[in-house]
Amino acid sequence: FLDILQGTLGFTFPGVSIPGLKEFLLNVRPSPKPGMEFFNMFWEEHFGCKLEFESQRAKDYEADDFNPVCTGSEDLRNTDSSYSDVSQVRISYNVYKAVYAVAHALHTFLNCDSAGPSGGLCEKHSSFSNGQFLQYLKMVNFTNQFDDKVYFDSNGEPVPLYDIINWQKDSKDKIRFIKVGTYDGSAPQREQLQIKKNTIVWTKGQLQVPVSQCSAPCPPGSRQATRQGEPKCCFDCLPCADGEISNQTGSTECTKCPEYFWSDKEKVKCVAGEEEFLSFYDTMGIILVALTLLGFLLTTIITIVFHSFRFTPIVKANNSEISFLLLLSLKLCFLCSLVFIGQPSWWTCRLRQAAFGISFVLCLSCLLVKTIVVLLAFRTNVPGSRGRKLFGTSQQRILIICATAPQ
Incomplete structure (x- = not known):
């Protein structure tokens, strides 16, 4: 299936390397606390063991001879998984920007920048409505450490920012997603889409853009005749009849020459008719x-x-x-x-x-x-x-x- 998609171009969220994220993920450990259920399931599946503090599983552990008991101190650094691969995070980066957007909105809403008797500390609000906070969230506008602008338009939509990736095969015949361009909705017109064409590898390793067509366009001097029962892009090229011309590529009809004019040998232009008669000198x-x-x-x-x-x-x-x-x-x-x-x-x-x-x-x-x-x-x-x-x-x-x- 992946071989068929070789050379595909697609849009994806920007990928960045967030400092400290990998260390944070590697230091997380299983816990019976609420909210850790999914991580505990990942831990058991990844290391092929069972956690003791899982109540139902602890009861049946003695009868299970297949999986050992998880100690909780297994080291993720010695394993290879998508969980610890944070070199180019995409979905997590959106969460990263969302958290910073909320933080900037709270910073403004609580007047954390105001100087006064409180010594520049944030004001304390006992309670506030979602609508009040939403107005400040809509006005968020900042540039993060990755030089990406974060703001919302009049409809509450964030600025569109995508990476354009190309599905390419590496030396081991594995599919890799190579960045070949970007789309930035905040850039000026005609500069929003940026593509490096020389870095794109198309299907079957071709460097030229593949042509998707059933039949090649008909040359001048002929017309397209659709094949019955086949798509419109499939046709035959028929030469123009005598007295008709076609001076464009891909013409569907031939044009009849004016009176006293005739088509040339290539049927691409009309020429004046020549008088031929039996002369007295012949x-x-x-x-x-x-x-x-x-x-x-x-x-x-x-x-x-x-x-x-x-x-x-x-x-x-x-x-x-x-x-x-x-x-x-x-x-x-x-x-x-x-x-x-x-x-x-x-x-x-x-x-x-x-x-x-x-x-x-x-x-x-x-x-x-x-x-x-x-x-x-x-x-x-x-x-x-x-x-x-x-x-x-x-x-x-x-x-x-x-x-x-x-x-």
Whole structure:
């Protein structure tokens, strides 16, 4: 049990060595007088004997063969006990101060300091009440031989005076109470508590103050997450999410960065967001521009060829109107790629999605119409069939408009 308490700090009453106390205690002897019962019991237990003047025990002594008779002249100097160890008395010192306080109060109450016909002797009072004497006791204020002030406050409480002790092990692995500081209620503010930190020995002989914690505080860039079913001081450290920071140790929440700002790699500060885009000068940008212009050029050449031979049976059979619209949508699809390259601007961000969506759907709509026309042509076995008439030029235009309009 004492090993567990090694390194404990505690308050205790001041310990002093009162001159003459040890000699007085060693000269006390057992006595049948009233008030000596406890001392007689201590004497018998300490020396393992029985006193003859104890009436009941004297009657039964002849039948007791275990303990000899105490002579009363046994010497306490030859024994080791807490009774004779008065090197640092604490409770007895409080009794010592209380007796002196009563003596000082009587000295003042009886006018022992007054000079007169009585020759400086104390006045004689036949009787006085406790209340009368109590008023003088409250006014006691003196400094004893150990330089300790003795007085009482307005509530009748004595000045708080304590020693701060540290439970330390000695070379024989025995616990010793070592004084490492004091508390004096009569001292000025900020000087009442005095501790010598370099004299304190903590648990397991450590000289550094032990840290009492379940989990170490989370470093910046993370937050504390309480473990379910465990005390609040037990937690895990979770890194902040992207776009959030924590710049203090032991943070419980991460702070979200403002708009257009981003968290750095350590998640401890917000930095301005960097614009990243595909430049015209990048290798990928140059390749895409080249392919876009090539596709646009080839589509333009095909458009010119179709326009030059627009009156030929082959162009007419392919529905020249839909063919030119398809070639136009292909050119627009190629050109839309250029809007996705370069630094974004207000109009490019709003134009590129809509322009590509409409152009691409227009291209697919033309392909759908041309596919339906070819399908109907191959399924018509009889010349002048109604299938071609039901899906004429007007119906083809309506289908293309209806497919492209939602975009």
